Amino acid sequence: MDGLLAVTDLEVGFATESGLARVLDHVNFRIGRGEIVGLVGESGCGKTTLARAILGVLPANSARIGSGAIDFEGRNLLDEDTASLADDVRGRQITFVPQDPFSSFNPVFTIGAQIDELMKWKSPAAEHGGGMRRYPRARRRADRERVLELLRTVQLPDPEAILRKYPHEVSGGQRQRLMIALALLPEPKLIIADEPTTALDVTIQAQILKLLRRLATDRRVSVLFTTHDLGTAYEICDRITVMYAGQEVESAPSDEFFAAPRHVYTTRLLQSLPSREHGISGIPGQIPGLVEPPSGCRFHPRCDSASAICRAGRPGVTVVGPDHLVRCYHPVEGGAGEAAA
Amino acid sequence: MNRVSGATGANGSGGDLLRIEGLKKYFPIRNAWKRRIGWLRALDDVSLTVAKGEILGVVGESGCGKSTLGKTVMGIHRPSGGRVVFEGNDITDTTPYEARSLRRDLQYTYQDPGASLDPRWKIGRSLDEPLVIHTNLDRAARRAAVRGILEAVGLPEGHLDLYPHEISGGQQRRVGLARILTLQPTLVVLDEPTSGLDVSVQATILNLFLDLQKQFDLTYVFISHDLAVVRMICDRVAVMYLGKVVELGRTEQVFDRPRHPYTQSLLAAIPQIGKGRITETFWLEGEPPDPGNLPSGCRFRTRCPRAEPRCADAVPPLVEHVAGQADACLLSAGG
Numbered sequence: 001m002d003g004l005l006a007v008t009d010l011e012v013g014f015a016t017e018s019g020l021a022r023v024l025d026h027v028n029f030r031i032g033r034g035e036i037v038g039l040v041g042e043s044g045c046g047k048t049t050l051a052r053a054i055l056g057v058l059p060a061n062s063a064r065i066g067s068g069a070i071d072f073e074g075r076n077l078l079d080e081d082t083a084s085l086a087d088d089v090r091g092r093q094i095t096f097v098p099q100d101p102f103s104s105f106n107p108v109f110t111i112g113a114q115i116d117e118l119m120k121w122k123s124p125a126a127e128h129g130g131g132m133r134r135y136p137r138a139r140r141r142a143d144r145e146r147v148l149e150l151l152r153t154v155q156l157p158d159p160e161a162i163l164r165k166y167p168h169e170v171s172g173g174q175r176q177r178l179m180i181a182l183a184l185l186p187e188p189k190l191i192i193a194d195e196p197t198t199a200l201d202v203t204i205q206a207q208i209l210k211l212l213r214r215l216a217t218d219r220r221v222s223v224l225f226t227t228h229d230l231g232t233a234y235e236i237c238d239r240i241t242v243m244y245a246g247q248e249v250e251s252a253p254s255d256e257f258f259a260a261p262r263h264v265y266t267t268r269l270l271q272s273l274p275s276r277e278h279g280i281s282g283i284p285g286q287i288p289g290l291v292e293p294p295s296g297c298r299f300h301p302r303c304d305s306a307s308a309i310c311r312a313g314r315p316g317v318t319v320v321g322p323d324h325l326v327r328c329y330h331p332v333e334g335g336a337g338e339a340a341a
Numbered sequence: 342m343n344r345v346s347g348a349t350g351a352n353g354s355g356g357d358l359l360r361i362e363g364l365k366k367y368f369p370i371r372n373a374w375k376r377r378i379g380w381l382r383a384l385d386d387v388s389l390t391v392a393k394g395e396i397l398g399v400v401g402e403s404g405c406g407k408s409t410l411g412k413t414v415m416g417i418h419r420p421s422g423g424r425v426v427f428e429g430n431d432i433t434d435t436t437p438y439e440a441r442s443l444r445r446d447l448q449y450t451y452q453d454p455g456a457s458l459d460p461r462w463k464i465g466r467s468l469d470e471p472l473v474i475h476t477n478l479d480r481a482a483r484r485a486a487v488r489g490i491l492e493a494v495g496l497p498e499g500h501l502d503l504y505p506h507e508i509s510g511g512q513q514r515r516v517g518l519a520r521i522l523t524l525q526p527t528l529v530v531l532d533e534p535t536s537g538l539d540v541s542v543q544a545t546i547l548n549l550f551l552d553l554q555k556q557f558d559l560t561y562v563f564i565s566h567d568l569a570v571v572r573m574i575c576d577r578v579a580v581m582y583l584g585k586v587v588e589l590g591r592t593e594q595v596f597d598r599p600r601h602p603y604t605q606s607l608l609a610a611i612p613q614i615g616k617g618r619i620t621e622t623f624w625l626e627g628e629p630p631d632p633g634n635l636p637s638g639c640r641f642r643t644r645c646p647r648a649e650p651r652c653a654d655a656v657p658p659l660v661e662h663v664a665g666q667a668d669a670c671l672l673s674a675g676g
Binding site: 042043171173174201202203204205206207209210213214228229230231232234235236258259268269270271272273274275276279280281282283284286287 | 509511540542543545546566567568569570573574607609610614618619620621
């Protein structure tokens with residue numbers, strides 16, 4: 001597949017009171033053009049940190065980027081200067097849909113005023129180069145038309161009225177539709193959606209997933225979709241990458257991923273999902289702390305198949321199928337049925 | 342009552358531990374001058390029963406009244422109408438003195454046990470407190486009881502000397518559960534007991550609920566928005582929409598053959614790995630109406646794809662069209 005974004009060997013730590021938390025441990029990750037990739041993992045696995053690293057919004061005072069590269073259309077985002085990133089990449093070529101759409105709006109301005117402010121800087125017609133400029137009236141009028149059209153596309157009822165409302169006056173589902181519309185407005189190449197449906201009810205979640213899938217396909221936008229919920233990932237993603245405690249462990253096309261998972265952690269995670277066929281089985285133990293993480297494969301303390309080599313060093317990437325990568329010394333055998341069950 | 346006996350009265354044994362009859366809870370809606378401008382009908386004429394030893398699931402989306410139901414049963418909210426009968430006694434209007442002895446048998450777990458533990462108290466003290474209030478045990482007997490319960494919920498004894506912030510979310514749930522079980526209740530209302538947990542932890546907590554139920558002979562009312570979990574562990578399930586129970590019946594029947602259009606849409610919205618993708622198949626449009634300004638008749642009719650003019654005329658009653666499964670839809674009477 002035609003590559004859009006490739007993260008190679010990225011290492012990110014956070015300075016904490018008890019020492020450096022190794023939140024991303026030499027992570028590799030990529031997204032093709034027009035592809036929806038799910039970044040799946042439990043809390044503390046580093047999925048949000050990876051998303052933020054790509055956006056370039058890691059907290060400057062505590063984050064330590066050790067090594068690695070984030071290659072976006074041939075440019076390494078880690079080497080670019082912050083001004084050009086802010087002007088050209090963030091909010092234009094890469095946009096963001098947050099988990100909680102409420103706290104992302106300013107409560108004291110109308111939605112329309114906040115969209116105007118965004119369009120002043122980031123509309124596709126806006127010049128590059130920043131600076132305090134006025135907002136030409138002709139462009140404002142053209143932008144307003146685009147905004148209304150897009151709000152209709154995301155199926156918001158009565159878009160003109162919504163622009164006059166304050167954020168608290170619209171429902172959670174509508175706010176998330178607005179966020180998706182805002183993320184699409186600058187005509188980006190990549191949308192980073194960080195758990196966009198976690199705060200929503202299940203019927204609203206289904207509507208939002210359906211909408212996001214349709215818009216991404218129609219406009220050929222790539223989506224990085226982080227979630228803790230394998231079910232949600234199944235519904236929307238073309239390919240899935242699983243992370244555990246700061247390491248990516250498996251990556252495969254969605255159908256293959258659910259039919260024949262190969263990493264021990266992935267199979268155990270799938271078994272943790274409530275299902276009538278196999279009952280419920282959790283994974284014993286806890287997610288490790290990241291200040292002094294386990295050596296080698298970080299899953300080894302909770303893994304039944306772990307052996308001495310798992311503790312000694314992190315397994316390399318093994319290609320086990322078309323586009324199916326796994327980092328495990330003892331991958332589960334590929335007999336699809338029993339692995340998925 | 343006899344209208345829905347099969348679905349609401351479990352197994353016809355007559356061993357109802359808890360009976361809720363026409364329960365109502367209205368909250369006033371006030372304007373900026375504190376004048377009442379309407380009522381938010383969070384619970385509107387809800388009737389159901391819970392048999393001894395069963396797990397009743399209460400599901401629905403946010404704002405459907407499922408937590409209000411749990412809290413009204415517990416006496417945390419005072420009902421606006423209707424009756425709650427627990428072990429044969431009407432507990433709707435109890436004096437504070439009577440309520441205290443009742444609470445030993447009837448317990449409630451909050452959604453976030455981390456927030457319901459005092460951050461400045463060690464776990465041991467939090468577990469000791471209910472025994473001090475409700476029993477006359479001496480210090481040594483209380484210590485023994487606390488140790489026993491800690492072991493039952495699968496926590497090491499060393500945790501007695503830790504503060505809540507020093508343990509993980511899954512462990513906090515275990516402590517919250519231990520705190521309730523020290524009093525040996527008969528009925529426990531679990532309000533979203535697994536929300537916010539990772540799936541691998543959630544699975545161990547669910548297994549713990551089932552183990553404890555056997556060990557302590559408990560009855561659960563399991564309030565959750567997670568239908569996959571409810572399907573796993575509940576015997577019967579009540580589906581709520583905007584303050585009304587729209588479908589009530591045995592779990593496998595409701596999940597395999599849902600009759601109410603809302604239940605059908607709710608089930609269609611759950612991601613199911615290996616089945617058709619909801620991004621291609623989901624059909625429900627729109628969002629729930631404002632609960633302060635409900636539509637007439639059936640409350641789901643504004644979103645229902647099968648709605649007919651007569652749905653606006655009357656509130657459909659909960660009727661048992663199939664043995665063991667009742668639903669409140671005018672259209673399901675015909676077929």
